[in-house]
Structure formats: C-alpha cells, structure tokens
Amino acid sequence: MQKAALPKGTRDFSPEVMKRRKFITTTIESVYKKFGFDPIETPAMEKLSTLTGKYGDEGDTLLFKVLDSGDFLAKADQEALNNKDSNKLIPSVASKGLRYDLTVPFARYVVQNQTHITFPFRRYQMQPVWRADRPQKGRYREFWQCDADVIGTKSLLCEADFIKIYHEVFSTLGLGNYELRLNHRKALEAIAKTCGFEGSFTALTVAIDKLDKIGWEGVSNELLSKGMDHSGVETLKQLLNKVDFDQQALDLLSKILTDSKEKDIAIEELSTVLGFIRSTGIRLKLDLSLARGLDYYTGCIFEATIPGSGIGSVSGGGRYDDLTGIFGLKDVSGVGISFGLDRIYDVMLAADLFKEVEQETKVLFCHFDESALLYGINLADKLREAGIASVVYSDRKKINKQFDYAHKCNFPYVAVIGDDEMANGVVQLKNMATGKQEKLTVTDLIERLK
C-alpha cells in the first residue's frame, strides 16, 4: 500500500472550500464583466521558450519544466549530460513548461490571434499558475490568478477602470479596508536621475522596494554602499513617504524631481489618472517606493494589500508598453491587474468573512422499503424538473441512519415515504431546522420548496 499524499505546495479543495472560492471568483468575474471584459483561457502548458527569460533569472529557476515524452535521453545534450550540468541539459530534454503567470501567455495569445482581435481588447482570465517556490504561509506552488487586461490602447482611462475595479471587488468581498498603492515606472527613473543614480536603476529599485522591511536606515545604507552620494540620499528621503494620491502629492513630486522627460511623462500620466477618478472619492496611496519585480512594466504600477493580514500583496498589476514585442508585435501597449485568489481566500478566512455555506440540495427522500424507494425516485425526478435539487437516499438502511445522513449533509428538508404516504399519494415533509413536519402532495411539495 502506498501513502496517499499530494506534491508539495498543492492542495485539494473540499466542497465547503470550493463554495467559498467560487464566491470570490464569481464576485471578481461579475465586476470584470461589468467593466466590459470577456473571458479567455489558455493551456496549462506553454512552450518553454515562451516562458523563459520573461520573469528574470529568479523566475526562470521557479519555472516547472515538463520532461519530454519518449526516449528523451537519446536526443539530450550529451556534453551537458556528461558534465552533469542540469541547467544546460534542460532545453534538450524539456520543451514545455507550466505557466508562471497569465500575463505572458496572454501576450502570446494576442500576438498569435492578432488578426481576429479587435483592439482595444479587454479580456479576463481566471486559471491556476505554478511556481517551483518553497511553500510557506500565503505561498503555494499551485495557485489561482484572476487577471484582467486591456491591450491595444495607451489610454489612462484603463488605469482608472482598474482602480474602480479594485474598489468594487474589495468592497463586495468585505475587504473595504484594503490599501491600494500606486506608482509610475517613469517616476522611478526620474528619481534615479534626480539622485544621480541613473546608471544603477535596478540597484535603486531593489533597495527602495525593501523600505517597509528594512526601514529607511537599511535602504540608505544599502544605497550609500552602492555609491549614491549623501545629497542623493537626502533627496530620496523626501520622496519615499507613502502619501494620499492627490494633487498636492503630485505638486510636491514635481517640485523635488529635477527636470527630465521621464518626470514629465510620470507627472502628466499620474495627473490624468487622478482626473479620471477624482469624482469617485476612491482613495489610494502614491508610494514611490513601490517597484514591483517584473521588469516588463513601463507605466503605472499597482499593488494591493490588506493591512494587518500578515500576507503580502493580494493583487498587483501595471502597464507594459511592449510585452508583445518579444513575440513580434510591436507598439502595442497594455495594462492589467491580477487578483491572487488563494491569498484573498486566506485573508477572508482569517478575518471570518465567509457566510455560512448553505446546502443547495433542498431535500433528501427517505424510505422504508423497496417500493418506497422506487416511489421516491419518481418524486425526485418531478422535483428536479421543477428545478429543485433533490437526492434519494441510495441504500436500504434504517430510517434513523437516513436521517443522520440528512443531518450531517445539512439538507434543509427530509421527505419520508412509507406505506401510509404511498397509499394517500403524499410525502411526510420534515423541516430539519424546526423539526416540524406535514403531509404534502407532489404539487404542494414543489410549491413549498420552490
């Protein structure tokens, strides 16, 4: 006998859990639909060449590779094999991989279907993704992303739409205390210029992204050691405070940053977004320390967290000006966001935000003998025709066992069938919550349970 077990970082979902997960996904889906997005799906596997090189070096190591079928060793890179060089061996034995996110497969989809797509294209996609990360709290190897993207327009109205979507989704889920942080990739570049650090843009973003973890002192020490001078550090310090996203914040930013093309773009785009959402009263933060790891972002970037949840971001996104370029389609700008279903679930569970899951099957037919069982089968079919979910107890067991089953499964009603009921053309319907029961004909039964 072998032990029943799952691969590390993967989970089964019980009916109770699935009902709650569905609540989250249908909420997100209905908001996406309301904003004019249509669904697509893509395969779990992509060609490895589609995935590699899109998520940075670290991302490549986190990709699950799928071993080729057949005699894969025959066509393996013999030199790499002899040298036991795993990394070099991979391309010759694995040509597929599990998708790492939904954005890159989407870019591939857009390029491949460009002649059939009408731009701007608004799609949503809710599917699992896989990462060979070491699992821990709020981190799984298989998890679901709920993405929405608009591709084929540079309009900042899209960014405004996503801010409204964030607000509606989190409010509906009961997570109205969410914090949405906004930044602009060009603002980061302008900051690098202002601080005399344009040559080490990546080092700058890596450092300031750690602000909430290692504090201002840690960040400044790191930057000083990387060669930033004291005046640069002082300037930076004025910028990194997380502030309300409003005109005042933009004015201040404009005052501190030295003139550059990037500054102009960042300020102008952020003001445009602000203008689009001003009337809604939605609040968000301008956080110039927000960097986000994925380097395909070029414009506005978003990240949403639930303060006090102990789990990192539950959603992220941003604008990418040239993600389709790598697949041969130039000058197509897109912007999108992604909700992390599993993390939202964890946060909601911890905050006790799920309502009691109700049993959707209305009634269980219980019986005393073979003829009552057959009688029940017919009645159940009549109820189903009327759209009432019902089950006939499938085995011949004592009536108290049948009731026990109904109780444990949370069926709201039990319909008892015996000789009396069959003789009179009725059933004994018992309300399991109140304990009350009454004799009803089929017609009355349907009327009662509708």
Add this chain to the structure above:
RNA sequence: GUGGCUGUAGCUCAGCUGGUUAGAGCAUCGGUUUGUGGUGCCGAGGGCCGUGGGUUCGAGUCCCAUCAGCCACCCCA
C-alpha cells in the same frame, strides 16, 4: 537556493529526569428494543511513536543521519 522549528490514532495533542501490554478529546462505526436527525449514555475498530542506524539490560523518550511538514529569508499572488 539559505536558515530555524516540528514529526505519537483520520485530526488536535498528552506521555514527568529512559522502565511492564502506548493515552485523551474530537472524528468514524455499532448500540440505546426497530416510522424520524442534533444532546446524553454504552461499546468497538484504529498506532512498526516519520524512516534508518547508534548508545543502553531496556528507547516514544538520549545521540547521529535521512525524509516529510511548517515558518522565515530571497522573491512574489
């Protein structure tokens, strides 16, 4: 990839400084005299004490290794 913590029944755990046949609660199944569930009462099944080695007269308990799980770092949803 780096570090820390933990492995005893299906689940949560107890098992004192090593000492007879390994315990509890919950869960499961059966019964409570058979046309009615929840609570109560009675009873049953279920454990190579993660795995391998070592110390010892004797190991669930001590030591080493290994595997697995959890947590943190890195990075991220």
